[in-house]
Amino acid sequence: MLRLTDFKLPLDHGPEAVAPAIATRLGVPVTDVLAHTVFRRGYDARKRMAVSLVYTLDVSLRDEPAVLARHLADSHVQPTPDMSYRFVTDDGPAMASRPDYARPLVIGAGPCGLLAGLILAQMGLRPIILERGRVVRERTVDTFALWRRSELTPESNVQFGEGGAGTFSDGKLYSQVADRQHYGRKVLHEFVRAGAPEEILTVSKPHVGTFRLVTMVESIRAQIERLGGEYRFQSRVTSFEVGFGTNGRRRIEGVTLADGSSIAATHVVLAVGHSARDSFAALYQAGVSMLAKPISIGVRIEHPQSLIDRARFGENAGHPLLGAADYKLVHHAANGRGVYSFCMCPGGTVVAATSEPGRVVTNGMSQYSRAERNANAGIVVGLTPADYTPYGDDVLAGMEFQRHWESMAYQAGGGDYRAPVQRVGDLLAGRASTELGSVVPSYTPGVTPTDMAACLPDYAIVAIREALPQFGRQIRGFDMEDAVMTGVETRTSSPLRISRGADMQSLNTGGLYPAGEGAGYAGGIMTAGMDGIRAAEALALDMTGGRNLR
């Protein structure tokens, strides 16, 4: 089988056009093309009037060695790689329960913790998954209570609970990180097994929407439990017990939960996400090595989705194979700040995403259909740890910076979880908004027109004001007067990195595996899941002393 990449066909080609095009591309008679399957399908919309589909195809030919020999210098014609997942070690009874080993702990049931738990369970290591929030169905009720009735449950909300931060999301499932071990493929296969549509395996920018994610998370739980794993919900880890191993080095010995009980453990995956501020403080108190890291701050912007579709696809807007258009924008502002779009949600809604009382935080989500009226995305400004120094003199200062601006947004919104909003026209003119125009903000429980300068640092306002007209040159209408910004977008990534070595263990606390977004090693559902697999593999190798088969 050969893999043919960057293979372009017109948007409206029929299925009968594929084999002859392959034959022409490879210089063989069409009768030599025995079979072909789509590995991935994307599109190239750089020329709006001539949008093309871009395929990666697996092709079976009559004489593959001869074709490969003729295309030796062609990087787009290669043997199809073996991307199937193999366990890192199969010493011992892989896939069967291994009661001879102490049970590993996984803290957090977000994408990182779920994939770590799943791999550990599949390897027979019967993990215990500790999750501070509630099971996903109950969590959904709690989350809607904030969105509909302004009632926040601090332990069960958009950030906390089974499924983690990505559960109420657009469910975008792609990443651009290098992935030599094909962990991304394993994540996608597990998601399909858990109920995601098969198309996520072939579409270049797959998404599943929020409702599917809920059932997928339940299905992954069922599989982990069937394999001997165990979930403990409403089990918030409040402290980390650290002792000294026989070699005199610091080692994790267990954790204490909010109810005062303790669990002894030699191996712990720490997958707490970027909003676990109390956990970061507890880790800091336990002396676990960590560093401040850059984050960003800004707003969620909304436009009519039809405007984005037209700007990106021209007359092809609305084509079923293209779906609702997305965008990615970057601007380097004169004050030295980078401004960029973040987590763009086509046809979606802006959601209230705080986990702490008295704070307002924005993010975006959508359903699988992406059929809502507005497109939304974070428009955020890059920061460095030097920006947080007024907010604290230790590694937790970034967290305090976030808290400060989230509280300012809460006050600017009216002090009842409504969010501050401003029209783009008003921000560009330097005046507060007093009313809104044609774009109706989708954020619930409500919004207050105001001046974003009340809840963002000055340099961020200056940089966003400069960036919007630039973005309007790339996407016509992006800086339209009535586009609406809702604030504040602060939880774009973790404000710190929990340092780990090549063995995936904390640099100064053996047996602790910091992983996923909270530890600073992922940004999104896919990369968090991939990092969870990596952590589970490293843990399994260390725990079992097994041979590394890679």
Ligand code: FAD
């Ligand atoms: P999390 O998902 O944050 O999971 C951490 C888990 O740990 C949580 O369940 C939490 O309750 C639990 N926990 C925390 N502290 C403790 C403790 N002390 N004890 C026990 N349990 C604890 N990414 C995408 O790729 N695509 C998207 O479309 C997308 N949309 C998003 C929309 C929204 C509204 C949000 C909030 C995020 C979105 N993201 C999206 C980002 C994505 O959700 C995260 O990158 C991803 O969830 C990180 O995974 P994680 O497992 O590292 O952490």
